Amino acid sequence: MEITNIDKVFLIAKRDLDRFWQSKQWLAGQIAMNLADIFIFALIFRGIVRRDLIPDYLKFMTPGAVALATFVAAFSIGREVGMEIRRNTVEYLLTLPVSRQNLVLGRVLGGMLRGLIYQLVFLVLASIIDSPPTLVQLPVLVATSVLLTMSMSSLAIAVSSISRDFNIQATFRALTYYLLFFFSNVFYTKQVLALRFPHPLPEIISITPISIAADIYRWCFNYYQQLDPQNLVLLAIWSLALTLLASATYLRNLTKR
Amino acid sequence: MRKAVEIINLVKKFGNFVAVDNLSLDIYEGEIFGLLGPNGSGKTTTLLTIATVYKPTSGDVRVFGYSVVRDGDMVRKLVGMAFQEPKALGIDKPYDLLMWHARMVGYSAGDAKKVVREVMDSLGLWEHRDKYFYQLSGGTRKKVEIAKVLIQRPRVAIFDEPTAQVDVISKHVLWDAIKELRKEGSTIIISTNDMFEAERVCERIAIIYRGRLRAVGTVQELKDSMPYGDVIELSVAGKDIDVSKVLEILNSFGRVSVNGSTFMVYVNRGEEKAIEIVDALRRRGITISRIMVKEPTLDDVFFYITGAKLKEE
Numbered sequence: 221m222e223i224t225n226i227d228k229v230f231l232i233a234k235r236d237l238d239r240f241w242q243s244k245q246w247l248a249g250q251i252a253m254n255l256a257d258i259f260i261f262a263l264i265f266r267g268i269v270r271r272d273l274i275p276d277y278l279k280f281m282t283p284g285a286v287a288l289a290t291f292v293a294a295f296s297i298g299r300e301v302g303m304e305i306r307r308n309t310v311e312y313l314l315t316l317p318v319s320r321q322n323l324v325l326g327r328v329l330g331g332m333l334r335g336l337i338y339q340l341v342f343l344v345l346a347s348i349i350d351s352p353p354t355l356v357q358l359p360v361l362v363a364t365s366v367l368l369t370m371s372m373s374s375l376a377i378a379v380s381s382i383s384r385d386f387n388i389q390a391t392f393r394a395l396t397y398y399l400l401f402f403f404s405n406v407f408y409t410k411q412v413l414a415l416r417f418p419h420p421l422p423e424i425i426s427i428t429p430i431s432i433a434a435d436i437y438r439w440c441f442n443y444y445q446q447l448d449p450q451n452l453v454l455l456a457i458w459s460l461a462l463t464l465l466a467s468a469t470y471l472r473n474l475t476k477r
Numbered sequence: 478m479r480k481a482v483e484i485i486n487l488v489k490k491f492g493n494f495v496a497v498d499n500l501s502l503d504i505y506e507g508e509i510f511g512l513l514g515p516n517g518s519g520k521t522t523t524l525l526t527i528a529t530v531y532k533p534t535s536g537d538v539r540v541f542g543y544s545v546v547r548d549g550d551m552v553r554k555l556v557g558m559a560f561q562e563p564k565a566l567g568i569d570k571p572y573d574l575l576m577w578h579a580r581m582v583g584y585s586a587g588d589a590k591k592v593v594r595e596v597m598d599s600l601g602l603w604e605h606r607d608k609y610f611y612q613l614s615g616g617t618r619k620k621v622e623i624a625k626v627l628i629q630r631p632r633v634a635i636f637d638e639p640t641a642q643v644d645v646i647s648k649h650v651l652w653d654a655i656k657e658l659r660k661e662g663s664t665i666i667i668s669t670n671d672m673f674e675a676e677r678v679c680e681r682i683a684i685i686y687r688g689r690l691r692a693v694g695t696v697q698e699l700k701d702s703m704p705y706g707d708v709i710e711l712s713v714a715g716k717d718i719d720v721s722k723v724l725e726i727l728n729s730f731g732r733v734s735v736n737g738s739t740f741m742v743y744v745n746r747g748e749e750k751a752i753e754i755v756d757a758l759r760r761r762g763i764t765i766s767r768i769m770v771k772e773p774t775l776d777d778v779f780f781y782i783t784g785a786k787l788k789e790e
Contacts, residue, residue, distance in 0.1 A: 223583045231580050242568045303566060312564035315528040316581050317554045477531050 232326025294335030298376030331373020511679030557631030707747025
């Protein structure tokens, strides 16, 4: 049977997914960290934070941890991409009978699948700690996860391909990671952020991709009663813009030699 | 003969450094073609341009008529490349790597299993199939790299220094596998700085030095292009040898040097000249007790053409 271009895109994605499961130590550390966020950090802070601002910190934090875990898993594709560029193994991929566009698509898809599969266990946890999504919430949850993983995977790939120097790669990856991680509402509500940060920082933080995804997840797991439809539109715009920009950057970096 | 690869005024620069300097070359369908040159001469850059990894700074490369600049997707369907440094991460396993490669180059899952097993067996890789790449020796890694192209069976198969880091027995296994691939219809391009490999495997050779083409031809043509490259070494029988008489005859064939009773004559086409020398000496009543013809090595040819030694740089 003839192998189609779509098959090749999935084969590229599968290769990245297989490598994800091979990084067992990294995975174990990551799962431990995400679980610690929920079962240590959130449980301890439940008794400390002001209840008028966050009534149940564990329930508030858990959907945020889902967004965080999803982001981290999708973002991890950047490590392999960076390593391939440093060690020149990317040259091998460039000789394969596949178009450059499909190669980029396969890599982005690989990162997406990492995030989507990795988040499953945290979705179950969120369903137990908060409450499971209804049939109406489920498609929104899936769409949010796809958009979030797509944008984060693309971003990681683009950032990792800007240089062949490990130090530059690692610095930029860490910078992007921590900017997205800290400037998010995963740990704090907008009201809390408004108390600590000057205007317009809280507003900016509330419209970053991870913050938006965390808020949508909070609605999907019934922590918030209302979904702001603008959030979905905003996340779609973020994802589309980031994916296009990042894919173009990766493509340019691959073919500039 | 049909051109498989046409390199047209290829220039490749990295910043101010000119890696390939106005290279033009034709490689014909079904031949085993060698790029011979020391490290840093532009061989790998040329190969990576043929394989569409690098874009030419100017000029073009055409593979069966398809331009690497305009028709990259088509070129990649025709070309397969085994790299000088095996391209894999330490956590990769040979079997998984080759299975994935086989699927990417178009095999169905069932066919991929069959061809991967076949090629791994032929190269003695099967026992290493589930080891991590970082656990493999340099030679075994190299075989895995070459296995990719043997599995792919591309129209144009490129091998960048295929037997560097490989032991002598494995070298012969790889050379046989490459020749077998040609029998199946692939055009082979090998880059090497090993003159023995070039002589044993390649039918035509291009000598590249500092990014420029210095000579191209069959091994014999290259050797013959070296003026007086063959040496006929002979000894004359008898106690009272008339050296001046022998020299008079030998001087008509080429430059001569004498070492005791041994004469060295520097000529072209040594085998033909040796017969003529034997006849000429016999006619004058001189008997030869020993005669041998020594051809120049490709290293000598390379030195003659470039003024540099192959393994120097």
